[in-house]
Amino acid sequence: MRSAITVSLVPESKGGPFVFSQGLPDACEHAAALGFDAVEIFPPSAGAIDVADLTRLLERHRLRVAAVGTGAGWVVRKLTLSHGDAAVRQDARAFVRAIIDLAGRFGAPAIIGSMQGRWDAAVSRDQALAYLGEALNELGDHAAQHGVPLLYEPLNRYETNLVNRLGDTAAWLRTLRTKNVRILADLFHMGIEETDSAAALRAAGAMVGHVHFADSNRHAIGFGQTAVAPIIGALREIGYAGYLSAEVLPLPDAMSAARQTIAAFRQHAGPR
Ligand code: LER
Numbered sequence: 633m634r635s636a637i638t639v640s641l642v643p644e645s646k647g648g649p650f651v652f653s654q655g656l657p658d659a660c661e662h663a664a665a666l667g668f669d670a671v672e673i674f675p676p677s678a679g680a681i682d683v684a685d686l687t688r689l690l691e692r693h694r695l696r697v698a699a700v701g702t703g704a705g706w707v708v709r710k711l712t713l714s715h716g717d718a719a720v721r722q723d724a725r726a727f728v729r730a731i732i733d734l735a736g737r738f739g740a741p742a743i744i745g746s747m748q749g750r751w752d753a754a755v756s757r758d759q760a761l762a763y764l765g766e767a768l769n770e771l772g773d774h775a776a777q778h779g780v781p782l783l784y785e786p787l788n789r790y791e792t793n794l795v796n797r798l799g800d801t802a803a804w805l806r807t808l809r810t811k812n813v814r815i816l817a818d819l820f821h822m823g824i825e826e827t828d829s830a831a832a833l834r835a836a837g838a839m840v841g842h843v844h845f846a847d848s849n850r851h852a853i854g855f856g857q858t859a860v861a862p863i864i865g866a867l868r869e870i871g872y873a874g875y876l877s878a879e880v881l882p883l884p885d886a887m888s889a890a891r892q893t894i895a896a897f898r899q900h901a902g903p904r
């Protein structure tokens with residue numbers, strides 16, 4: 633498994649679960665100094681990233697891009713892939729497609745988290761899932777052109793009412809035409825929704841494409857009450873070789889969260 637840490641470039645996401653927020657040069661310098669393998673980037677849009685600048689930064693610090701989030705489409709522009717308005721859904725798809733193309737240039741997948749949306753009085757659950765499924769079919773196949781999967785993240789009940797658990801997500805994804813969508817397993821959401829996170833990961837098996845490495849309180853792993861060893865054991869059992877990416881609150885401060893994360897990563901997931 634490989635280690636990654638989040639950096640948000642979106643001022644509106646202040647207070648959210650992102651460790652670094654002082655720009656890519658700052659994040660890359662700290663991530664590399666602490667020994668992380670990669671950064672996970674939360675940009676305001678695809679166009680906000682200068683590909684040449686980021687390429688140089690990554691080379692200088694020997695870092696990779698673990699994944700790129702699309703949630704700013706929701707946070708900043710209130711777009712979702714399951715919205716009742718066809719024009720909003722179209723804008724949401726275009727926003728995600730551009731991030732897939734950006735991430736693809738770095739060999740990284742894009743993440744569909746809050747861009748999934750939710751059902752409500754205007755859009756039934758079945759209709760919302762149908763809209764979302766159509767979008768994942770198109771965007772999953774689009775990601776395949778870059779040789780990367782598209783990541784779909786089940787969120788906890790306070791953030792979406794569509795699908796909240798890994799098992800339900802896997803069953804729903806299997807009904808889609810695209811075979812290029814993998815599950816992002818966020819240990820924070822799972823702590824709220826799953827009965828047994830290790831068992832859920834074992835059951836999802838090869839569908840698991842990325843992991844958000846967060847404790848029960850969304851602090852760095854080790855700062856909450858999640859039992860990490862059985863979770864890492866399950867990931868080893870299913871042959872998971874992807875990232876454990878710290879999408880956690882920068883508490884008590886960003887550097888302490890980063891140091892705790894890499895220490896926990898080495899303790900639990902390092903080579904043995
Ligand atoms: C995104 O990865 C996520 O986990 C959501 O809770 C949005 O912050």
Ligand code: MN
Binds near residue numbers: 745785818844879
């Ligand atoms: Mn997450």
